[in-house]
Amino acid sequence: MSLSCTNLKTPDNNGDLRFLHHTPDQWREGPANAIDYAPKEETVFLSGGLTLLQDKLIEAALNSLGINFTALPNPDFKAFQTGKAFGNRGQCNPTYFTVGNLVKYLQQLRDEKGLSTEEIVKKYVYITAGGCGPCRFGMYITEYKKALADAGFEGFRLTAFDHEKGIFQGDEIEEQLLDYTPTFFVTLAKAVVIGDIINMLGYKMRPYEVERGTTDAALEACRTIVSNAFLEHKSLIGAMWQCRKVLSKVQLDRLQVKPKVMVMGEFWAAMTEGDGNYNLYRFLEAEGAECIPQLIINRLMLSLWEAEQENLKQQQLPGKDAPAVDFSSLKSRLLIKAGKAAVKTHFTLYAKAIGLHDYDVPDIDKLASLAKEYYTLECSGGEGHLEVAHLIEAVKDNLAHLVISVKPFGCMPSSAVSDGVQSLVTARYPQANFLSIETSGEGAANFYSRVQMALFKAKQAAKEEFEAIEKEMHIPEKVNNYLYQPVNDKIGTAATLVQSLCL
Numbered sequence: 001m002s003l004s005c006t007n008l009k010t011p012d013n014n015g016d017l018r019f020l021h022h023t024p025d026q027w028r029e030g031p032a033n034a035i036d037y038a039p040k041e042e043t044v045f046l047s048g049g050l051t052l053l054q055d056k057l058i059e060a061a062l063n064s065l066g067i068n069f070t071a072l073p074n075p076d077f078k079a080f081q082t083g084k085a086f087g088n089r090g091q092c093n094p095t096y097f098t099v100g101n102l103v104k105y106l107q108q109l110r111d112e113k114g115l116s117t118e119e120i121v122k123k124y125v126y127i128t129a130g131g132c133g134p135c136r137f138g139m140y141i142t143e144y145k146k147a148l149a150d151a152g153f154e155g156f157r158l159t160a161f162d163h164e165k166g167i168f169q170g171d172e173i174e175e176q177l178l179d180y181t182p183t184f185f186v187t188l189a190k191a192v193v194i195g196d197i198i199n200m201l202g203y204k205m206r207p208y209e210v211e212r213g214t215t216d217a218a219l220e221a222c223r224t225i226v227s228n229a230f231l232e233h234k235s236l237i238g239a240m241w242q243c244r245k246v247l248s249k250v251q252l253d254r255l256q257v258k259p260k261v262m263v264m265g266e267f268w269a270a271m272t273e274g275d276g277n278y279n280l281y282r283f284l285e286a287e288g289a290e291c292i293p294q295l296i297i298n299r300l301m302l303s304l305w306e307a308e309q310e311n312l313k314q315q316q317l318p319g320k321d322a323p324a325v326d327f328s329s330l331k332s333r334l335l336i337k338a339g340k341a342a343v344k345t346h347f348t349l350y351a352k353a354i355g356l357h358d359y360d361v362p363d364i365d366k367l368a369s370l371a372k373e374y375y376t377l378e379c380s381g382g383e384g385h386l387e388v389a390h391l392i393e394a395v396k397d398n399l400a401h402l403v404i405s406v407k408p409f410g411c412m413p414s415s416a417v418s419d420g421v422q423s424l425v426t427a428r429y430p431q432a433n434f435l436s437i438e439t440s441g442e443g444a445a446n447f448y449s450r451v452q453m454a455l456f457k458a459k460q461a462a463k464e465e466f467e468a469i470e471k472e473m474h475i476p477e478k479v480n481n482y483l484y485q486p487v488n489d490k491i492g493t494a495a496t497l498v499q500s501l502c503l
C-alpha cells in the first residue's frame with residue numbers, strides 16, 4: 001500500500017512553476033465498485049515475457065490442459081513507453097516493459113479489436129511472477145494494478161506465482177480461477193525446459209549456418225512439432241526426436257572462428273529477446289559472435305537452492321518445544337529434492353533426444369562455493385550470488401572469450417550489489433574480459449558501442465586461440481554436424497572441434 005502524492009508543479013499564466021498542494025489520497029488496490037466478473041469457462045488468461053519460444057510453448061502446454069491461455073507478444077519499445085506513461089517513477093525497466101506490454105495489449109483489444117473496457121476487465125486475467133523481495137520485485141503486483149487503473153482498466157485481475165510460497169492469489173475472487181495442481185506445474189516446467197534446450201541449440205547453430213535463416217526456420221518447425229505434441233497429448237521425447245531430424249538438415253560451417261560470449265546478469269534483462277536488452281543476442285551474432293545464454297532453469301534451480309538453504313537454517317534453530325521429528329520441514333525438504341530431481345531428469349531426457357550433449361543443468365552448490373568468498377550467500381534478490389559465480393566460473397573453466405552482465409538501469413541486486421563485488425573479482429582475475437552494462441530502454445547507441453569495444457578484444461582472443469592449434473590434418477565431415485559436441489580446454493567452437501581431432 002502506498003500514498004499517491006499530488007504535490008504537482010504546473011506552470012502558471014506567466015510560465016513560472018508553482019506547487020499545487022492537495023491532501024494525499026489513500027492508495028487502494030481493489031476496484032472502487034464490485035465487478036461481476038465472467039465465469040471461469042469464459043475467462044482468458046494472459047502472460048508472457050520469457051523467450052519467444054517459451055511463451056509459445058507455454059501457450060500450447062496450458063491450452064492442452066483446457067486453460068484458455070494466450071501468450072502476449074514480445075515486449076517492445078512501445079510497451080516500454082506505455083509502461084513509463086502509466087507506471088510510477090523510478091521503476092526498473094523490466095517493470096516498465098512488462099507492465100507496459102500488458103497495458104498496450106489491452107489497449108489494442110479495445111481500440112483495434114473493438115472490445116469494450118468493461119468486457120476486457122471482466123473477461124481477462126494476467127498471470128505474472130510476484131512475491132516478496134528485497135528489490136522492486138516485491139512491488140510488481142501493485143505496479144500492474146496502478147498502471148492498469150490509470151490506463152482505464154481498474155479492477156483488471158492479476159494472479160501471481162510466488163517463487164517462495166508456490167502460488168498465491170491476489171484476492172479471493174481469483175482463487176477459483178486456475179487449478180494449481182501438480183499437473184499444471186509439471187506441464188509448465190516441461191514447456192520451459194524444452195524451450196531452454198531448443199533455444200540453446202539455436203544459439204549454437206545460427207552463427208555457423210551456411211544459408212542465412214535456415215536455423216530459425218528449423219527452430220520454428222521444432223516449435224510446431226512440440227506444440228502439437230502438447231496439444232495432442234503425445235510423447236514429448238518423441239517430439240524431440242523429430243526435432244533432431246529437422247535440425248540435422250541445417251547446413252553448418254563450424255570452422256568459422258568466432259568469439260564465445262556469455263550473456264548473464266539480471267534475469268529478465270539477460271533473457272529477453274527484444275528491445276528490453278536492445279536485441280543483444282541478435283546484435284552479437286550480427287557482429288560475428290556465438291552467444292551462451294543463461295537458461296531459465298538456472299533461475300529455477302537457484303529458487304530451489306534458496307528454499308533448501310532456508311529449510312536447513314530453520315533446522316538449525318530448534319525451539320525448546322520443537323518436536324523430535326519436524327514432519328513439515330521433512331516434507332518440504334523431500335519436495336525440494338523431488339523438484340530438483342524432476343528438473344534434471346526431464347532436462348536430460350529431452351536434451352539427449354534432440355541432441356544437446358555438452359550442457360548440464362547448473363550445479364548451484366558449485367556456483368555457491370565459487371561465489372561465497374565474495375558474496376554473502378544469504379543475500380537474495382535478483383540473481384543472488386549467481387552473477388559473481390558465473391564470472392568466476394567462466395574464467396576458471398575457460399568458458400567464454402567475453403562475459404557480458406546485463407542489468408536494467410538502477411537494478412538494486414545487479415547494479416548496486418553484484419557489480420560492486422565484480423570489481424574485486426576482476427582485480428583477482430585480471431584475465432577476465434568482462435563487460436557490465438545497463439539497459440535503460442533508451443541509449444542504444446552507447447550500449448552497442450560498449451559491446452563492440454569488448455567484442456573486439458574477444459575476437460582477438462578467439463583468433464589467437466585457434467591459430468595456436470596445430471591443424472595439419474584431415475578435417476572429417478562430422479565437425480559440421482551439430483550432434484558432434486566435443487568438450488576440451490578450448491573456448492571457441494572452431495578451436496574445440498579442431499582440438500578434439502588432435503587428441
Ligand code: SF4
Nearest residue numbers: 092135137382411412
Ligand atoms: S532484480 Fe533488479 S530489475 Fe529485477 S525486479 Fe529487482 S530491481 Fe528490478
